[in-house]
Amino acid sequence: MHIPDGLVSNSVNAATFAASFGVCGLALLRAKKTLGEKEAPLLGVTAAFIFAAQMLNFPIAGGTSGHFLGSLLAAILLGPLNACLVMAVVIGMQCVGFGDGGWLALGSNIFNMGLVGAIAGYAIFRGIVAVLPKNRGCFLAASALASWLAVVLASACCAVELAVSGTLPLRVTLPAMVGVHALIGVGEAIITTAVLSTVLAVRPDLVCAWPAAARMEGAGANG
Amino acid sequence: MDKKTWTFVFCALAAALALSAFVSPFASQLPDGLDKFIEEQKLQVAEGGWPHAPFPDYKVGVIKSEGLSTAVSGIIGTLAVFGLSFGLARLVFRLRRFRVPVSGDTIPIAAQSGHVPGNCGRIKGR
Numbered sequence: 206m207h208i209p210d211g212l213v214s215n216s217v218n219a220a221t222f223a224a225s226f227g228v229c230g231l232a233l234l235r236a237k238k239t240l241g242e243k244e245a246p247l248l249g250v251t252a253a254f255i256f257a258a259q260m261l262n263f264p265i266a267g268g269t270s271g272h273f274l275g276s277l278l279a280a281i282l283l284g285p286l287n288a289c290l291v292m293a294v295v296i297g298m299q300c301v302g303f304g305d306g307g308w309l310a311l312g313s314n315i316f317n318m319g320l321v322g323a324i325a326g327y328a329i330f331r332g333i334v335a336v337l338p339k340n341r342g343c344f345l346a347a348s349a350l351a352s353w354l355a356v357v358l359a360s361a362c363c364a365v366e367l368a369v370s371g372t373l374p375l376r377v378t379l380p381a382m383v384g385v386h387a388l389i390g391v392g393e394a395i396i397t398t399a400v401l402s403t404v405l406a407v408r409p410d411l412v413c414a415w416p417a418a419a420r421m422e423g424a425g426a427n428g
Numbered sequence: 429m430d431k432k433t434w435t436f437v438f439c440a441l442a443a444a445l446a447l448s449a450f451v452s453p454f455a456s457q458l459p460d461g462l463d464k465f466i467e468e469q470k471l472q473v474a475e476g477g478w479p480h481a482p483f484p485d486y487k488v489g490v491i492k493s494e495g496l497s498t499a500v501s502g503i504i505g506t507l508a509v510f511g512l513s514f515g516l517a518r519l520v521f522r523l524r525r526f527r528v529p530v531s532g533d534t535i536p537i538a539a540q541s542g543h544v545p546g547n548c549g550r551i552k553g554r
Contacts, residue, residue, distance in 0.1 A: 206460065206461060206462045207460075207462070208462065209466075209473040209474055209475070209477065210473065210474035210477070211472060211473045211474040212466070212471060212473050233520060236517070236520045237520050237523055237524050238524065240517060240520055240521050240524070241521070242429050242521060243429050243430075243433055244517065244521075245514055245517035245518045245521055246429070246433070246434070246437045246514055246517075247433075247437065248513045248514065248516075248517040249437075249441075249509075249510045249511070249512075249513045249514030249515075249517065250437045250440045250441050250444070250510060250514075251513075252509045252510060252512070252513035253440075253441055253444040253445075253506045253507070253509050253510035253513075254440060254441075254443065254444040254447075255509075256444070256448075256505055256506050256509040257444040257445070257447040257448040257452070257502060257505075257506045258444075258447060260447075260448060260452040260455060260486065260498075260502050260505075261447060261451055261452060261455045262455045262456040262457075262458065262460060263455075263456055264456040264458055267464075268458055268459075268464070269458055269459060269460065269461060269464040270455075270456035270457075270458040270459065270460050271460055271461055272455075272460060290513070290516065290517075291513055294509055294512050294513045294516065295509055298505060298508060298509050298512065299505075300477060300478055300481075301478055301480075301481060302481055302482060302483055302504075302505060302508065303477075303481055303483050303484065303485070303486050303501065303505060304476050304477035304478050304479075304481035304483075304484040304485060305477060305485075305486070306477055307473075307474060307477055307478075308477055308478040360461065360462075363462065372471065373469060373471075377469070378465075381465050381468075382461065382462070382465060385461040385464065385465070386461050389460075389461055407436065408432075408433075408436050411433070411436065
């Protein structure tokens with residue numbers, strides 16, 4: 206879902222760049238207060254994994270392929286603000302190193318593929334976790350549902366950006382983008398759930414949202 | 429940092445490198461959701477992205493074999509992204525440790541900031 210240049214107007218790109226820059230700045234300030242020594246290599250390896258996994262396009266129906274985004278996975282593993290940093294590094298590298306996605310559209314790409322999943326997707330995830338029974342299966346089910354939604358929301362944001370830019374009307378962009386990404390989101394949900402269940406099996410203490418979910422058992426929904 | 433976490437990081441990085449080296453050459457070449465939409469609507473876009481990108485389209489220019497070219501660029505990208513985000517996080521962590529203490533400080537800087545290891549960016553007591 207990397208937006209090339211020439212598709213989204215400069216004002217939309219400027220707005221999404223400002224939002225991405227602002228959130229990443231906030232994430233850095235917060236990380237300065239909270240980041241532990243152990244988390245630095247975890248941020249690195251999460252970014253590396255997401256970069257590698259994003260290269261693996263899988264075919265879906267109708268001569269189209271899709272690829273993993275990973276923003277919700279990063280948010281569950283590292284917390285939403287750290288996830289924004291990781292996604293900005295990954296998408297920035299794809300743009301500057303590999304010419305993937307337009308460089309003027311970098312802000313829009315970080316916003317759609319990073320921030321939307323890491324913040325809105327994570328909020329949805331926490332909402333689902335809060336209402337489901339507190340166990341491993343429900344935790345994974347919530348991650349599957351929220352990661353599917355994160356992809357669909359990201360594609361909807363892309364459709365809105367195209368429409369606001371005057372490229373095509375929303376009634377054309379929204380159904381087309383959301384329709385195909387509803388399928389791609391299934392792949393996202395499978396990969397997110399598979400990776401999370403692996404990490405939960407070997408090192409549950411490294412899944413940031415997992416102790417928070419477990420804490421909620423005793424402390425009510427605001428854990 | 430404990431040895432067990434380093435082992436985990438090493439294994440996860442090895443998995444990422446294995447994906448970029450051995451699986452990426454077999455990734456689907458079909459256009460992705462957005463590219464397909466651009467094709468169908470016959471929209472005009474600028475090709476190629478950042479003009480100074482050293483590995484455009486995940487290819488290393490000097491390697492002729494397509495699969496190998498993708499694999500090598502994938503390995504380079506994976507390592508670069510690892511180094512960059514590890515370095516950034518490390519730098520941010522350092523900045524915190526070297527914060528100038530205020531006069532009369534009796535507790536360590538880390539404890540002052542309310543840091544709890546592995547707390548997802550939350551600050552204790554908020």
